[in-house]
Amino acid sequence: SRTVALVGRPNVGKSRLFNRLCGKRMSIVHDMPGVTRDLISTEVRDDYVLLDTGGIGMEIEMTSKKISVAAEEQVEFAIQAASVILFVVDVREGITTLDEIVAQKLRRYGKHVLLVTNKVDLEENEEAADEFISLGLGEPLRVSAEHGRGIAELETAIDEKLGPKPEGSEADQSQRIRISLLGRPNVGKSSIGNRLLNSTRLIVSDVPGTTRDSVELDLDYKHKDGELLKFRLADTAGLRMKRKVDSPVEYFSSVRTQAAMERSDVVFLVIDAVDGVTKQDQALAGEILDAGRALIIVVNKWDLIIDRWTHDPIEGFKNLKHFLKSYEESLRKEMFFLPNPPVLFVSARTGFEIESMLNVAAAMQATLDMKLPTGKLNNVIQNLFEARAPKIIGTKRFKVFYAVQTGSRPLRIRFFCNRIERLDPGYRRYLEKAIIHEFRLNGCPVRFDLVGKE
Ligand code: GDP
Incomplete structure (x- = not known):
């Protein structure tokens, strides 16, 4: 991550410098009382996060000995959290023992460090800054946070150390969303897959280079509002040549399931509406979660529930909608360990809500690439x-x-x-x-x- 941290002993002017770099007044700087009273952070020019570590360790009593403890904590934090460290010293004070301790620590970790001599308010201070070369952290940058001297040069130096900003996620948006259908045998994966592939809104093409055993298909789905949604469906071998899998245990541990999962951005976990959530469904859900994949729960064979309802309404429910709500609630309870996934009720037999699966998966892609500010x-x-x-x-x-x-x-x-x-x-x-x-x-x-x- 692009993070720049300010370290240095108290009163060298870290917070002044912080304000200079972010071009804001302290009051609008994002302060984090309670949780992180000791750390102040802000985003600078939409480019990097600037941290002032000055408060870390300062809740302890302020004897000079404790100050050095706090300074060490700040440096350790900065080394872990930041890619560039601004080590701020006071040109008027000269090199202090604490500066030496901090410098030694910084040298040891080989991080990008910029030595910033602050309070170079006057011409004659320029030369005084030379002394700091002996800290072994390179040529000092002479600045005056108070008067704004040398700030542009400091900004350039920070940019150089950070390097160019990596390309944003815009490029990813055109990427295909890799999807797969996972679930116990006989829940209707192949039926759903075939339904999808027969959609008139869909253009299906083989992915070149995929082998017969690990078939992937590209799906271009024409959304109602004209947008083209692009998917890549993994592990469709089962759709084309239905394979018999005898033992569910074998299915779960199978390399194919694992491979399909690995190749997916979004996994549709298919469960059987009549059976409800079984232990095996839970186990598979856990595996999808462990693999770090996004998932959507697809409750298939909903037509059977509707049929049953029409002939023999289930006691205790006002209407089908009421039943559906309670069904979903108990399903979520049984899948409590999942990150609150979308749940879709579909029928491969009638085609009910099958295409919604693609819309929901497409909506999820934005979430997958989300950058949390x-x-x-x-x-x-x-x-x-x-x-x-x-x-x-x-x-x-x-x-x-x-x-x-x-x-x-x-x-x-x-x-x-x-x-x-x-x-x-x-x-x-x-x-x-x-x-x-x-x-x-x-x-x-x-x-x-x-x-x-x-
Ligand atoms: P897979 O093993 O998960 O691929 O399951 P299949 O697609 O082979 O389906 C298993 C059985 O469930 C087949 O007999 C299907 O006809 C039936 N089936 C699949 N989807 C539905 C559905 O939506 N409604 C009903 N009533 N039956 C379904």
Whole structure:
């Protein structure tokens, strides 16, 4: 991730510099009280996240000895969280012992470090900055955060260290959405597949280079509003030459299921409406989740439920819609461990809602490529901690200083926290569910990657 962190002992002018770089006044800078009172972050020029680590470790008593402890914590945090570190020193004070300690730590990790001598307000300070070369972190950049001197040069230096910004997700949008149908034998996967392939809205073509055993098909689906939705359906071998699989156990462990899963962006987990959720369905759902794939639950053979209802309405329900609602509720309960996926009721026999599957999968693609804005993510997390505090484990509570998205498909969020072991499974689930809810990531798994700094 593109993160730049400011480190340095107190009063060297870190927050002034922070304001200069983000071109904002302190009041609108994103501050994170409670969760991360000790860290301030903001996004600069839509390009990188700037962190002021100045508050880390400062809740402790301020004797000069403790200041050095805090400074070390800040540096350790910055080394883990940032790709570029701005080490700020005060030209008027000269090199202090604490500067030397920090410099030594920074040199050891070989990170991109820019040595920034601040408070070069006067011509005569220019030369005084030379002294800092002895810190072994290169030529000092002479700036005055107060007067804005040398800020442009500093910005250029930061840009150079960060390198060019990687291409955004725009290119990904034209990518085909890779889908597959998974489920127990006889739930109707092949029937659904064949229904889909027979849709008049669909242009189907073979994917060149795929072998007979791992057939993939490209599907171009003409959406009602004229948009062309592009899919690649994995593992369609079963559609064309129906294979007999004797044991369900064999099916689950089969390499083919695994391979189809690996090749998918979105998996349709097909279950049988009459059987409801079985242990095997749950096991397969768990595997899809472990593989980090987005999923949609497809309840097939809904025609049978409608038939049954017409002949013999199920007692205790006002109407079919009422029944459907309660069916979905209990299904969600049995699949509670999933990231609140979309649930579709379909019938391969009648074609009911079969094409909705493609529309829902297409809508999911935007979610898959979502970039969670760092400021908003940290806000959301702060609110979650305020709404429900984590349990005290040992002597302290789990605490997150800073969170940033580090990857997609599956979505990964890195937490810079106090201690990894303090996150209990219940609280982890709470955070997962709430983040999925907050950013509408339904069906898309979220992975936490914890980095402890204590
Ligand atoms: P697969 O093993 O998951 O590929 O399942 P198949 O597509 O072979 O279907 C298994 C059985 O269920 C077949 O006898 C199908 O005719 C039947 N079936 C599939 N979909 C439906 C449906 O929507 N409604 C009904 N009533 N039967 C279905």
